Amino acid sequence: MSETATATAARRFPWLKAALIASLAVNLLFVGAGVARFMVHEPPERVAGLSQVQLIPRKFFGELDQARKAELLGVFREMGPAFRDGRRAAREEIAVLASALDAEPYDPTRVEAAVGSFSDRSGKLVTAGGQTALKLIAMLTSGERKLLAKHIRQRADRGRGRGDKRED
Numbered sequence: 001m002s003e004t005a006t007a008t009a010a011r012r013f014p015w016l017k018a019a020l021i022a023s024l025a026v027n028l029l030f031v032g033a034g035v036a037r038f039m040v041h042e043p044p045e046r047v048a049g050l051s052q053v054q055l056i057p058r059k060f061f062g063e064l065d066q067a068r069k070a071e072l073l074g075v076f077r078e079m080g081p082a083f084r085d086g087r088r089a090a091r092e093e094i095a096v097l098a099s100a101l102d103a104e105p106y107d108p109t110r111v112e113a114a115v116g117s118f119s120d121r122s123g124k125l126v127t128a129g130g131q132t133a134l135k136l137i138a139m140l141t142s143g144e145r146k147l148l149a150k151h152i153r154q155r156a157d158r159g160r161g162r163g164d165k166r167e168d
Contacts, residue, residue: 055133057151064144075136079128086125093118 061069097114100107140148 054129055152056136056148057155059154060148060151063147063151068144072136072139075132075139079132082128083125086121086128090118090121090125093121 061073064072093114097111097118100110100114103110137145137148
């Protein structure tokens with residue numbers, strides 16, 4: 001009887017050991033994630049509408065202190081609902097275009113109207129983004145304007161394949 005108990009215990013031990021090691025690994029992963037989060041000090045921010053203001057690179061905000069960044073990003077938060085509504089309307093206009101393309105008989109006038117409506121909506125979103133950029137730029141100090149100019153140039157240079165070789 002003692003041989004059976006010893007054999008059973010010997011068969012269970014490797015699975016128990018593997019389960020304990022896996023549990024330890026998962027715990028260490030969570031502890032590591034918590035420590036990393038604590039070391040970063042700032043929460044990840046999702047800035048609604050920032051993509052609509054294509055004139056302001058996201059990296060610009062990375063060099064500002066937390067309080068100033070929050071103050072400037074408030075401009076985007078104010079415009080968030082307008083940008084969301086505009087994007088939602090643009091998606092609806094795309095669906096209208098798809099319906100016009102599927103329609104039998106095909107009506108090119110209906111397609112042109114859908115494309116025109118989408119273009120008008122896109123123009124309004126770009127205009128709103130430009131107005132938001134102007135509002136933000138008016139709030140910047142001289143040093144912040146120079147920093148913004150640097151980031152705009154860097155983004156433009158990356159687009160031309162030049163990398164970050166240019167300095168201000």
